[in-house]
Amino acid sequence: QITLKESGPALVKPTETLTLTCTISGFSLSTSGVGVGWIRQPPGKALEWLTLIYWDDDKRYSPSLKSRLTVTKDTSKKQVVLTMINMDPVDTATYYCALFDPSGSFDYWGQGTLVTVSS
Amino acid sequence: QSVLTQPPSASGTPGQRVTISCSGSNSNIGSTFVYWYQQFPGTTPKLLIYKNDQLASGVPDRFSGSKSGTSGSLAISGLRSEDEANYYCAAWDDSLSGPVFGGGTKLTVL
Numbered sequence: 083q084i085t086l087k088e089s090g091p092a093l094v095k096p097t098e099t100l101t102l103t104c105t106i107s108g109f110s111l112s113t114s115g116v117g118v119g120w121i122r123q124p125p126g127k128a129l130e131w132l133t134l135i136y137w138d139d140d141k142r143y144s145p146s147l148k149s150r151l152t153v154t155k156d157t158s159k160k161q162v163v164l165t166m167i168n169m170d171p172v173d174t175a176t177y178y179c180a181l182f183d184p185s186g187s188f189d190y191w192g193q194g195t196l197v198t199v200s201s
Numbered sequence: 202q203s204v205l206t207q208p209p210s211a212s213g214t215p216g217q218r219v220t221i222s223c224s225g226s227n228s229n230i231g232s233t234f235v236y237w238y239q240q241f242p243g244t245t246p247k248l249l250i251y252k253n254d255q256l257a258s259g260v261p262d263r264f265s266g267s268k269s270g271t272s273g274s275l276a277i278s279g280l281r282s283e284d285e286a287n288y289y290c291a292a293w294d295d296s297l298s299g300p301v302f303g304g305g306t307k308l309t310v311l
Contacts, residue, residue, distance in 0.1 A: 119300070121302075128203055128289065128302060128303070128304045128305045129238075129246065129289055129291075129302040129305070130302065131299055131300045131301065131302060133299075134299060134300075142298050142299045143299070144297070144299060145297055178245065178246075182300075185234075185251055185252060186233070186234055186236065186251070186252070186293055186300075187236045187248050187251040187252075187291075188236075188238070188246070188248065188291075188300075189248055189257075191245045191246055191247075192245070193245060194245055
């Protein structure tokens with residue numbers, strides 16, 4: 083059974099750095115073609131892709147947020163870590179990690195974690 | 202402002218057929234596949250359609266997808282009250298080197 087679960091702080095202050103961890107099970111981060119993505123969704127708004135990391139450590143970032151994002155993976159720990167610097171209230175959103183299938187779809191999603199940016 | 206354009210809302214009565222459009226460009230839908238996700242309020246998005254017209258596992262065949270040029274379309278036939286949800290299209294964008302989503306369409310079953 084494939085599952086993903088996000089963890090991290092629910093509240094961060096403006097200018098702080100956000101670190102979220104996605105813990106996976108049921109698949110391997112070293113399987114050819116596999117990727118894990120991060121997507122966020124502000125309250126009442128649309129989905130926004132942030133970043134993707136592939137099995138071979140290839141990384142892709144949303145151009146609009148590239149300067150603020152870093153994604154890494156630890157295959158042995160079965161974790162993918164998202165770091166976003168200089169957080170702002172507009173970054174308040176539910177952050178999801180999801181399995182990116184070689185066919186191009188986000189097949190499985192974590193439950194999401196709501197991050198609020200406020201002083 | 203989302204890269205893919207969807208109507209913000211759609212509606213229909215039970216039993217009707219409803220379509221939701223998704224407009225893109227040559228760098229995304231025009232050169233690759235369209236995907237559709239369903240999201241109920243307060244829940245996680247779920248894959249409905251992949252590679253333009255392929256039903257994801259467990260999705261009833263009342264749902265169908267299509268693509269023409271730089272636009273995709275999701276159709277729901279035999280509309281049911283439980284289909285009331287938000288629907289998002291997505292595609293890979295070659296210019297951005299990543300996936301892009303539409304702004305979402307809220308489907309209301311009257």
